[in-house]
Amino acid sequence: QQQVKQSPQSLIVQKGGISIINCAYENTAFDYFPWYQQFPGKGPALLIAIRPDVSEKKEGRFTISFNKSAKQFSLHIMDSQPGDSATYFCAAPKYTNAGKSTFGDGTTLTVKP
Amino acid sequence: KAGVTQTPRYLIKTRGQQVTLSCSPISGHRSVSWYQQTPGQGLQFLFEYFSETQRNKGNFPGRFSGRQFSNSRSEMNVSTLELGDSALYLCASSKGLGRETQYFGPGTRLLVL
Numbered sequence: 001q002q003q004v005k006q007s008p009q010s011l012i013v014q015k016g017g018i019s020i021i022n023c024a025y026e027n028t029a030f031d032y033f034p035w036y037q038q039f040p041g042k043g044p045a046l047l048i049a050i051r052p053d054v055s056e057k058k059e060g061r062f063t064i065s066f067n068k069s070a071k072q073f074s075l076h077i078m079d080s081q082p083g084d085s086a087t088y089f090c091a092a093p094k095y096t097n098a099g100k101s102t103f104g105d106g107t108t109l110t111v112k113p
Numbered sequence: 114k115a116g117v118t119q120t121p122r123y124l125i126k127t128r129g130q131q132v133t134l135s136c137s138p139i140s141g142h143r144s145v146s147w148y149q150q151t152p153g154q155g156l157q158f159l160f161e162y163f164s165e166t167q168r169n170k171g172n173f174p175g176r177f178s179g180r181q182f183s184n185s186r187s188e189m190n191v192s193t194l195e196l197g198d199s200a201l202y203l204c205a206s207s208k209g210l211g212r213e214t215q216y217f218g219p220g221t222r223l224l225v226l
Contacts, residue, residue, distance in 0.1 A: 034214075036217075041219070042219055043117070043203050043205070043217030043218050043219050043220050044156070044203070044217045045216075045217065046214050046215070046216075049214075089155075089156060101146075101156075101158060101215065102158070103148075103155055103156035104155070105155040106155055106156075
């Protein structure tokens with residue numbers, strides 16, 4: 001059962017452009033929404049996370065936008081750089097169980113120089 | 114502080130064999146989760162251990178099992194290997210069971226021939 005749907009599957013952006021990745025969730029019990037970044041040969045690493053009591057969170061060039069009514073959240077990468085080329089996963093762990101996370105299928109981002 | 118370590122990093126087995134993978138969490142972390150990552154299925158939750166007890170389990174057959182030791186180190190075992198078990202197996206640790214950041218290891222890449 002797919003509880004977190006992520007799109008697009010792949011994304012190609014020119015250097016300096018904006019990368020946007022979207023996730024939609026089904027379970028309203030989810031209350032913590034992290035994004036992970038994974039480089040080839042590495043495990044996923046937490047990039048940025050948001051809780052549903054705020055609509056936006058920004059850390060450097062990375063911003064999460066959250067729409068609770070639509071049950072959607074998105075990752076925006078401003079001024080995308082070739083070093084941002086990686087696979088990005090959204091996730092939705094339950095409050096009482098951070099270990100049991102439902103991940104989106106991932107978005108492979110390629111930033112062209 | 115050392116990160117999550119997983120051994121071995123690469124493994125080749127044949128169908129019908131069994132395999133044991135090891136994970137050492139970050140010092141002080143008591144929760145260890147295991148995930149299977151494949152190109153077609155993305156990141157799938159296997160199980161989570163906390164204080165030597167399995168707290169949650171994903172939708173995997175009984176051939177997949179795990180355990181956690183008193184020092185929080187964890188092992189997962191896959192018996193009677195099938196070709197479809199070829200994947201990257203990721204371990205993630207966190208301090209507890211709450212809404213906390215998970216830190217992933219580099220994974221063990223298993224190839225079943």
